[in-house]
Every structure is written in C-alpha cells, then in structure tokens.
Amino acid sequence: MNGSNDIEWRVSDGLVPYPEALAFMEERARAIRDEGARECIWLLQHPPLFTAGTSADPAELFNPLGFPVFEAGRGGRYTYHGPGQRVGYLLLDLQRRGKDIRRFVHALEGWMIAALGELGVAARREPGRIGIWVGEGANEAKIGAIGVRVRRWVTLHGFSINVDPDLSHFGGIVPCGIADFGVTSLARLGIAAGTSAVDAALRRHLPDFIAEIGSAHDAS
Template sequence: MQDITIRKLGRVDYLPTWQAMQDFTAQRGADTVDEIWLLEHPPVYTLGQAGKPEHLLNATNIPLINIDRGGQITYHGPGQLVAYLLIDIKRRGYGVRDLVQRMEQVIIDLLASYNLIAQRRENAPGVYVNDAKIAALGLRIKHGCSYHGLALNVDMDMRPFANINPCGYQGMAVTQLRDLSANIDLNLLNAQLRELLIHHISI
C-alpha cells in the first residue's frame, strides 16, 4: 500500500488553498507522497473551467471564484466537510473515472453508517439521497495527478444554494446530513471520512 499523508487544515480561505494545491501538484516528483487535505471554507461560490455564469441566479455578497476544476457552479461554506485529493493516479494505476467512483463510494459507505441509502447518478457526478444532492465532486488532473476533490454537506446554512443551479442543474434539490440524521458527531465524521478515503484510494 502506498503512503497517504492526511492534513487537517481547519477552516481556510479558498484562494490560498487552491493556490497551494496547484503549487503542490506542480512541484511534486515521482516519489512525492500523496496527500489528502481535510478542511472547510468560509462562504464562497466556485465556477468550474467550463462553467456558465448564468448558473449564478442571484447576485450576492458571497464571492464567486472562477477555478480550474471540471464541473459547473457549487457552494462551499462552514459546516461542509471538504476533502482535497492530491493523488498521483498514474502511479496508482487507475484513471479519472476510477477516482471519481472511489470518491463517490467513500460518501456512500459513510452515509450507510448513518442508515442512509445514497446513490450515484448517471452523467451527474456526486452523491444523492432521495434524489437530493448531498455531496459534490470536482477534479483537475495534471500530468497524471489530481487535485480538488469532494464536498459533503453536513451541518450548514443551506440558503446560499438557492442562488445557484447546483452543478449546473436547474431545480436540483440539495440536502445535508443534519436534516437526515439526528446523530452527528463532527469529530467522528471527520475520522470516518479520513479512514474511508485512505481505504478506497489505496485499494
């Protein structure tokens, strides 16, 4: 099993974190250990490289940042668990679709421990419970190495999602774990997410 370094960054601003991911990926070598960064962000909308600005439906005081991942628009904010996967997938011997499926399976397995049945959706990467999106995925691959990752809605102010077409889908419902399960311990959830990520990235 190849090593993975886990970094717990706490609540960090989006722009310097994105720059740090780019720098890490640009500077890594053949022997650089893969990393997973666990964190949350202050309120921010991010728009993927092929994103359409019209998916921001209402002007707000929440910043909008155009970034280099795939996908459309999404929202990050306090109470959302974010995991950035800085993985040399070429070295690990799998492709982008494999990584996406592994990320989705992490969330599906995590939610199963809360007695929730979560599902993938064809042509709409992410994880859904009762047809509502609970986790968003977005990646950038450069020289066979990934950055960006996944965001799981746990216990957050959901109102900013009303200002966007989440991931570019008009009328898409969005949900969070707090509204589906009464038993949420954020420290335990972080630990579960960490262990599942290590397991599914390593197998």
C-alpha cells in the same frame, strides 16, 4: 508502497480562505510530480463562496448575497462552499496508482457513499448526474458534490459533503448545473453527526478507496 499509509492526512480547523487552499494544491501537485513529494488528502471548511468550474454558465450564477466567486480550474459548473460543509482536496499520483481517471472518480464516489452509510445515510450514485444523492421522488436531493482536475496525472480538488451548512446559500447558484433537484445535509436528514464524525468515517474507509484506485495499476 501504494497504500493509504503513504498519504498525508491533513485536517484544518477554522475556515480556510479559498485562494490559500488553491495555492497549496497547485504547489503540492507540482511537488508530487517534480520532486516526489508525499501525496495528501486535506479536509477543511471554507467561508461562504462560489467556485466556477471549466463548464460554468454565468446564467446559473445569481449570488444575491454577494459571496466571492473564484475560478477553480476543476471540471464542472458552479459549486457552493461554506461553513458546515466538509471539503476534501485530494492530491494523489495516478501515474503511480494507475492512470484511470474514470476509476478514480468511481472510487471517490464509493468512498463518500461508504462513509455516509456508516453514518446512517443511504446515499447513492445516479446515472447521468454528478455527485452523491439521497431520498426518492419529491425528497430526492444532493448531499455531496464532486469536482476534480488531473494535471500530469496528479489529482487536484475533490469533493464536498453537506454536514450542517446554511442550505439557503445554495440558492445563489444552480448547483453543478442541476436545477431540478434540491440539496440536503446530514442535519436536514436528522443525522446528528459533525465534521469530526464525517472525517472519522472517511478515514476508516480510506484504505478501500485507495485500493480501488490502485487495482487497475496492480493488475497491469
């Protein structure tokens, strides 16, 4: 009943306009809660843009290339999305799977770390920082971002993993409010894996992610 097989796994080719993705999320989240619609994980890419979370500080937006900026409604600050970045939107019912938002975020981090590990990247969490990190010292950098919202116990938004984006585009913001560290990508790390390889790794580790979310509910 609560397994990963119940979830629609949706993958979009091409670049999905952000307003289209936001409208889909809003409607699907409503339908999950009000109509018992199927949960969904949607993997996609966006054209170059910035999104502003609920804690976004205008002083952290420079935007020299004039990319569009969208109010996202998720937690966090400014985030860049663009070609070469795998974005994952998660529309999951925590009322059914366990009402534990911290567990959900921790499980999401673990899912990303496990998928990246399969691709040869030693990724990790860092205490006090949001996102997924690689490297040490001067080479420490962020490879994945997380920004979620939970409405009526349905999750919206999700994560991004830098596969091979134009990293110079991140210079238009202070990514997620963290100015002291850079951003990196699989390509920058010398990992020749495209979005399809990332998708496959995420799919293989999906059951563990879902099991971790549901464990609090199953134990109650």
